[in-house]
Amino acid sequence: xxxxxxxxxxxxxxxxxxxRRSPSDAVNRVDxxxxxxxxxxxxxxxxxxxxxIFETLGRAVATAPSIASKEAMSRVAGLSLAxxxxxxxxxxxxxxxxxPTMQPYVAAIxxxxxxTAGADWYETLVTSYITSGLLNDFARQLAGGLPADASARITxxxxxxxxxxxxxxxxxxxxxxxxRLASRLALWGRRLVGDTLLAARSALAAxxxxxxxRLEPVFTELIAAHTRRMDAIGLTA
Amino acid sequence: xxxxxxxxxxxxxxxxxxxRRSPSDAVNRVDxxxxxxxxxxxxxxxxxxxxxIFETLGRAVATAPSIASKEAMSRVAGLSLAxxxxxxxxxxxxxxxxxPTMQPYVAAIxxxxxxTAGADWYETLVTSYITSGLLNDFARQLAGGLPADASARITxxxxxxxxxxxxxxxxxxxxxxxxRLASRLALWGRRLVGDTLLAARSALAAxxxxxxxRLEPVFTELIAAHTRRMDAIGLTA
Numbered sequence: 224x225x226x227x228x229x230x231x232x233x234x235x236x237x238x239x240x241x242x243r244r245s246p247s248d249a250v251n252r253v254d255x256x257x258x259x260x261x262x263x264x265x266x267x268x269x270x271x272x273x274x275x276i277f278e279t280l281g282r283a284v285a286t287a288p289s290i291a292s293k294e295a296m297s298r299v300a301g302l303s304l305a306x307x308x309x310x311x312x313x314x315x316x317x318x319x320x321x322x323p324t325m326q327p328y329v330a331a332i333x334x335x336x337x338x339t340a341g342a343d344w345y346e347t348l349v350t351s352y353i354t355s356g357l358l359n360d361f362a363r364q365l366a367g368g369l370p371a372d373a374s375a376r377i378t379x380x381x382x383x384x385x386x387x388x389x390x391x392x393x394x395x396x397x398x399x400x401x402x403r404l405a406s407r408l409a410l411w412g413r414r415l416v417g418d419t420l421l422a423a424r425s426a427l428a429a430x431x432x433x434x435x436x437r438l439e440p441v442f443t444e445l446i447a448a449h450t451r452r453m454d455a456i457g458l459t460a
Numbered sequence: 461x462x463x464x465x466x467x468x469x470x471x472x473x474x475x476x477x478x479x480r481r482s483p484s485d486a487v488n489r490v491d492x493x494x495x496x497x498x499x500x501x502x503x504x505x506x507x508x509x510x511x512x513i514f515e516t517l518g519r520a521v522a523t524a525p526s527i528a529s530k531e532a533m534s535r536v537a538g539l540s541l542a543x544x545x546x547x548x549x550x551x552x553x554x555x556x557x558x559x560p561t562m563q564p565y566v567a568a569i570x571x572x573x574x575x576t577a578g579a580d581w582y583e584t585l586v587t588s589y590i591t592s593g594l595l596n597d598f599a600r601q602l603a604g605g606l607p608a609d610a611s612a613r614i615t616x617x618x619x620x621x622x623x624x625x626x627x628x629x630x631x632x633x634x635x636x637x638x639x640r641l642a643s644r645l646a647l648w649g650r651r652l653v654g655d656t657l658l659a660a661r662s663a664l665a666a667x668x669x670x671x672x673x674r675l676e677p678v679f680t681e682l683i684a685a686h687t688r689r690m691d692a693i694g695l696t697a
Contacts, residue, residue: 290562
């Protein structure tokens with residue numbers, strides 16, 4: 224099972240006393256901050272996810288059907304790479320090395336990448352748009368549970384421009400030129416939201432075994448934002 | 461035949477009066493500035509070459525054998541992408557659009573990329589190192605023939621860090637771990653220098669039909685710099 228933003232593998236919770244808030248803080252719903260992994264686990268996962276998003280965008284640059292699309296996607300790839308390097312800089316600031324910090328999460332995230340890889344340029348674009356949107360929303364919610372100074376820096380970094388307006392323009396014009404793309408890409412978007420939220424839910428369950436019902440509002444918000452992203456490209460979520 | 465840094469296709473030289481210096485400027489050798497294409501032709505080619513170098517580096521990120529190598533190569537990819545975006549900014553500064561400015565050179569450069577694509581990660585690394593080194597040297601020599609203000613900006617941009625010390629470290633440690641790589645990569649380096657300089661020579665011949673013997677010193681310099689790059693990774697050029 225793929226897990227995104229799980230705690231560090233083989234690390235006992237008893238080693239992090241006081242790191243979680245009391246469950247009584249949240250009555251009707253779980254705030255994701257309760258389930259935030261420790262800072263380096265968070266950063267290792269966020270940085271590696273951003274790196275694989277960059278790789279997907281790099282593939283979109285290499286396989287773009289026109290020079291204009293290639294150039295446009297190179298902008299998005301640059302924004303994604305800058306976020307990755309911002310996250311690795313934060314790892315270094317914490318006194319750790321990026322490689323070893325990301326290493327424990329490589330296998331699970333590579334598996335996620337494998338199951339969410341698109342079959343062609345259009346699906347690849349939808350993948351980078353939809354998965355980066357969902358993962359970014361999820362990561363920003365979890366960032367609330369990090370130490371305050373790191374939380375502020377990371378939230379600002381993740382909130383920076385992700386070039387989505389460029390991807391939206393590419394996808395809208397592609398669908399306009401070939402309306403038959405719409406139903407295939409709508410299905411692909413559903414597959415992606417399913418895979419991504421299952422992986423996120425699985426990680427949360429492993430982090431804190433919260434009451435499933437109390438997690439529901441968090442996922443409802445993530446899905447609402449996803450629906451707005453699908454709307455922006457003219458597709459039904 | 462692949463041509464790198466040729467003049468704009470289907471554009472008559474008579475449309476550019478005074479753009480070339482008198483051949484009498486150079487007595488014993490050709491200065492490449494005599495053969496510099498017009499600014500937008502130069503920028504279109506330099507920008508697209510930098511974009512395909514980025515694509516090769518993106519593939520090196522995606523196929524890296526370890527997370528440390530992946531992270532290291534992501535730095536190099538970022539530097540290359542920044543150069544590409546610096547060149548497209550220069551295109552915009554000249555009042556043109558990057559896509560249409562690069563378009564006339566896409567087919568020839570894509571063909572060059574196809575014949576210089578490596579068979580595995582190590583060859584891909586050698587390709588990005590050797591071809592970016594040669595093309596950068598060549599582009600910087602040609603930049604001398606551009607209008608002075610653009611020439612200064614472009615020379616500074618092309619002279620910025622290209623991350624070669626990172627690639628050198630990756631290749632040296634790979635060859636140290638597996639000495640049998642050395643002879644294969646040395647052969648690959650020879651193939652690359654041959655293909656690249658043939659393409660450059662072909663473009664120069666098309667630009668100005670210079671006396672081949674007078675071009676020789678220029679190529680001798682390019683090859684000397686190439687030999688130093690091969691030395692740096694412990695290989696014979």
